[in-house]
Amino acid sequence: MFNKKKQEPVEQPEKIAELATKQEENARMREQLTNKNSEYMLKLNRSLDERGVSEERKTLIFNDMLKNIVEQQDHHLTARKIYGTVTDQANYLTENPTSSEQKEVVRSEPWKLYIDGGLLLGGMFAILSGISGMFGRGDSQAVGMQLMVLILNFVLGGFAFMIITKYAPVPGEKGGFIKYILATVLAMMGFVLFISLGALIPEAINPVIPSPITLVIGVVAIAAKWYLKRKLNTQGTLF
Structure with missing residues (x-):
């Protein structure tokens, strides 16, 4: 039998119903397996347990696999021929989402999205400003970005990307793309407006940072963005 562990709670009612349906499907399909395929799935279940894969995720994994295995049995293909050894398949499933999981939009906590978006947008503008100042006309030490504008790029960039990410299109959702476009336009308009106000701050407290x-600040910010994205396992970002 699969799923011997206590079922982990799922908060959303629709997910509870979906999970229960898939568990019933899995039970019916397991009865159709040949002895070899049944043994393969039992070993895979144990291997995923050793890797700490949750019962909910195993249900989704087995649902995808069992449908394929049952179908391919008619063509005399075993689970091992389809998916390789149990160890190889367990390693692959641990590191990669199933097709069911790929359809779900998974987003990290807002503060992670804020940091990721702020570093990305702030870093991009800093790099563009630095390059244009260094290779444009005039003294590269004088042509640069104002301090408050630089700071606001990072601070407001995080908020802008949080809004844009929140309204990113969801596969199968009607009207999602229109909401995404409106959210993006409004977020960027607000971003540009407040950045422009930052440029009006007196030079005495708003010095120009050399190009x-x-x-360098921009490059460091982009590097920090990618490092923290992996370190914090930030998901659901646009880039």
């Missing part, structure tokens, strides 16, 4: 330094 080379602005460029």
Whole structure:
């Protein structure tokens, strides 16, 4: 038998119903397996248990696999021929989402999305400003980004990307793309407006950062964005 562990709670009622349906499907399909395929799935279940895969995720994994295995049995293909050894398949499933999981939009906590978006947008503008100042006309030490504008790029960039990410289109959802476009336009308009106000702050408290330094800050910010995305396992970002 699969799923010997206590079922983990699922908060959303629709997910509870979906999970129960898939469990019933799995039970019916397991009865159709040949002895070899049944043994393969039992070993895979144990292997996934050893890797700490949750019961909910195993249900989704087995649902995808069993449908394929039952269908391919008519063509005399075993589970091992389809998916490789139990160890190889367990390793693959641990590191990659199933087709069912790929259809779900998974997003990290808002603060993770804020950090990711702020570093991305702030870093991009800093790099563009640094490059244009260094290779444009005039003294590269004088042509740069104002301090408050630089700071606001990072602070407001996080909010802008949080809004854009929240309204990113969901596969199968009607009207999602229109909401996404409106959210993106409004977020970027607000971003540009407040950045423009930051440029009006007196130079005495808003000095110009030299282009080379602005460029370095931008590069460091982009590097930090990718590092923290992996370190914090930030999901659901646009990039």
